Amino acid sequence: MIQNMSDRARLHNGVEMPWLGLGVYQMDEDKQVVEAVQSALSLGYRSIDTATLYQNETGVGEAVASSGIAREEIFITTKVWNSDQGYESTLAAFETSRRKLGLDYIDLYLIHWPVKGKYKDTWRALEKLYAEGAVRAIGVSNFQPSHIEDIMADSQVIPMVNQVEYHPKLAQKPLLAFCQFHGIQLEAWSPLMNGKLDDPLLHQIAAQYGKTAAQVVLRWDLQNGVVTIPKTVHPGRMKENMDLFDFELSPQDMALISQLDQSVRLGADPDNFDF
Template sequence: MSAHADLAFPDSTAGLRANAVLNNGYVLPWVGLGVFQIKSDAQTAAVVRTAIEQGYRGIDTASLYGNERGVGEAVRSCGVPREELFVTTKVWNDAMRADKVAEAFEESMRRLGLEYLDLYLLHWPIKGHMVSSWRALETLHRTGRVKAIGVSNYMIAHFEELLPHVEIKPMVNQIEYHPYLQSPALIDYCQTRGIQVQAWSPLMQAGALLRDRTLVEIGARHGKSAAQVVLRWDLQTRVATIPKSADPKRIAENADLFDFALDADEMAAIARLDRGQRCGADPLNFRF
């Protein structure tokens, strides 16, 4: 079981309103909605509104996803005060290579139609541009238009290159994280430095992971699905999570995590599932 696992976490009474406190004091929902691969702005807006109606407060998009307009439309029209919602987007690699992070931010904000952004991330670690891109994020953060800044897909080697040059420490590292890819050294590195880890693809694109016998059996004991077991495991390892779904039933299921807890034996059984298996690109060896 992870050294950072907490069997009593989070407070079950808070539900989807449970927040992680970032290293600058801003708060990030422990459970949010990812909108990767929802291409249509109209569908994205409908999905996001459904999630907000069900109690979600965190929405994660990216310039690459092509659906920032849909996210922004839903946030503006949902009837929930803007300050109760947490919107994340990310700067894509081409903008970092061209040293145009500030311009990319303005383009994202025009598409979102929002006055401020809750979290802005560097989408991938671009060799030779990590420090300059981060400094652009620091500048944006100082304006107050971005409440928190962070990185995505950063491994320890990337942090070792970046951290000696920062004035503002990253608040979030969003990584691929699930029982088949647990990255314990990276999780420990981030958590001991006050960098909140957030899981993308926590359900491993709803493939073989959700048929894993260990996860299915644990779920059966609690009257839960394997997906709910995985997402509960995220929370008990103090990793925020952003499962993606466009199905209202799945969106609801992915939020139904606060009326059960995994015990020490179950957490240890899940820890043994780690096989270093990715469904996305390797941050130490990618070509885009």
């Protein structure tokens, strides 16, 4: 059982990553993201997930710098955007992200989407950055098994993380099994289904444990061995999302939640997307 906020998942290269973090998608670059990250860090969060696409890396960096928390205690993830993919352009994009974040190194760098004809060259760039120590771990986002197998066929390093849309209505069991088999840590974006939690089963189970539907879903993630990064700008909701470590869902309730799976996507299909 994952017991507290300080518990971490060990990636296959030995790097440890917090099980619970804060996502900052659609947070404004200026005051909003700075205050949100400052609040999260003061509450005990130690993982922040951003991306070039989010256009708020500078604000994330400002909040980290002003936190007074030792750099090595904070796990920072960012991602290369689709239009920057390719070998040389990825290396340049990484340096831009590192400069905006104001960091000497980044903890986890991800390929945001599997752009056909480009993601393998992008992965070669990530391998270079990893070998040079500019990033502690590298991975992918929104990749299906076929994409990962394509990378592994010609690469020196297996992705350490695959960040994907993951929630009770999109449980992605084959993908989770694939990643677990290869030692790739699955990470959930949009774990709370953009707030669409008005499901009778979730509320019924939540009432049994004296928790909210959101807490039940996040606990389901953790017990499935999935790192999760719910997004919120509200300190009260951040505290609620942290309150996951004093209960454990029974095997029966885990199975019931998993039966909500309908392969419903809120985001794009990785096999068919525009960028």
